[in-house]
Amino acid sequence: MDLAVLYPGLLCRDADPLLLVQVTEFACGGFVVGVSSNHVIADGAGTVQFLQAVGELARGISPPSCFPIRSWDDSLPVPTASTGATQKSAIKHEPPHLAHLNIVVPSSLISRIKAGAFGSFGELCTSLDAVMAVLWRCRTRAALSPSDGESPAPLKFVCNMRPYVGAPAGYYGNCIRAQVVPATAGAVANGCIGDLVRLIRRAKDKIPDLLSTGGDGGGHSGSGSRVADAAAFHQAQAPLWYEAFSVTDWRYSGLDAIDFGSGAPARVLWHAKRIMERGCVVCPPRRAGRDGGLDLSTVFVKPEHVDAFLGELARLAASAE
Template sequence: MSAAVVVTKSSPVLVVPSESETAAAPVIAADTVALSSFDLWMLPFPMKLLLAFDRPIHEPVETIKRALSRALAHYRPAAGRLDGRGGIACTGEGVAFVGASAGCALDEAVATLPQMDLTARCPGVLCHDADPLLLVQVTEFSCGGFAVGVTWNHVLADGAGIGQFLQAVGELTRGVSPPSVVPVRRWDDSVPGLPSSMVAAKKSMVDDNGPRYLVRHDIAVPLTLIGRIKAETGCTSFEAVAAVIWRCRTRAAMSPGETTAPLSFPCNARALVGVTAGYYGNCIVGQTVPATSGAVASSSLADLARLIRRAKEKVPDLLSGSSNGEAAAPDGGAEVQQLEWYNGLAVVSWLNLGFEAADFGGGGAARVMWHEERTLLPGCMVCPPCRGDAVNVSSLCVKPEHADAFLGELARLTTAT
């Protein structure tokens, strides 16, 4: 669209847990839920997820608002506040909710969705203890389609946890109560946590300059290209996509040679540590693949995918505190901290988290997007393909002067499929 789309927003209101749903909800035995080492490893940075739905439902703003209130009866810590002492106080103060409308049809705005005002904003760069842990905006389009924008304090939950929560809201919207997955937020102290050295190292990485603005790109990596890399290596879709982005970005933004150009990524550790089914707090650990810009730029995509896979295989060593070699510098290791901020690349997988399965009555999402405008480190979100023939990547990883070269590298790969 040539002109900016006007999004009209209501004033934020606080949605509190539904008292009528309380009888079906699990009992919270304490007023405060202690944060785990995985939670403490997270910065209180607001994460922004956007789900676009092209199939109408009845009064999406009010329908989802009611279901959100019911869901909070099952997920009461999400309606609380950080207490500043290493816990979430289950105060029931509620989550922020905004209803909105857009002056166009959804299909007219597909290319501009990332630039539209479709998510609620936290007041600061980092979330404060007194801020809601969750903010939700539902925007209706003139065609009947709608978008659900979710902003959450990363200390509350990781992507898998938010995916579980949104699926619960969807089930309650469709009349399923209680939700099919029983939510658990209290950490079982018998389950292994992160080494204290890793938690301390991550906290020291807070950048006084705050997030930077990089060029936003929404990339479609064809499934045919991904399939070729997988056939050659036996890797996953994430590993194949990460290899594509890593090489294209390195060739476009960095000088070839011995400049350090690591790739970092988080891994879901639920299966590794044995958390209780339904746990929706943080349970991810960061891993880094050290490399030089020259090595990344000259490697085949298959070789880079294999490097990423080998690093993933070493994640259990990080949890035991006995890592060495390639896996010795997790997402807060000394080597990473000493990098110039633009050298590294973080790639996060939103595949298999269930975002696209959130169904508020009209089916799953047509698009899943990272809706951020700035980032602490150059990074990408690998999003579900939904109803297309490509894996979607929301990217904030290059400066303006490197944008054309980055897109050129991607075009050379994707047009050859």
């Protein structure tokens, strides 16, 4: 039995509910809350805010501690026609089957990367930077052919733009963009981890520029106090399908603090059966049974590339021991 209700079509249709929630109870007394939603109405932070309010109501707290706010500033630009065309093209494209993997990047590997053991990058390196560099190289080596050396193999990571636009507390609409780290497959596969970290750090430094760039990604004209909805902060999908992948960090989303009356969840996982984009979610730490590394839910390699990817990850982890 599935633990979450899925939309009957490839994506949420006009007549489908914007939010689907299923609670599955087990004989042991535990339960799973599965949530599927239309991303148009809220981003991750907005969805977490809603679930936190549900948890408070379940515990008898009324009204919820955070009042929902939805605002729209008509002075903000919206996506161009080419943006919509690109996204519609991606929706019509039937993606190949991808393997769903739950993996752990060990803390020993993360610590050694942050200490510069795999190439000095001379800058601050976060755990997320280290993990993205590891996934980027291991996946590129496993999934792309050596003949693809000069082909694009970009990394994308989702950015929360709330701090940059002054989103008020309680705003639940989309306020995200994807930052792209461009590189060729050869450079990623053959470069050292430190070089990849450096590329990621430089891309992070340019996140504020996402609000002023024009073109397909839309832009932001004016003060940072304005809040845009989904359209203004969604970047057009790259024309690549398998060559690129994106990373979303859920560790500080608040999902691991939602309490429906029996305490915080033992585990938070992302699971997707219908994939429009190759992705990896860095999950909040589970309450037990891990070594301090980072838990990942990934859907970004084809089944025939799984063994090669896991092998690359294992070799890199062994080099850190």
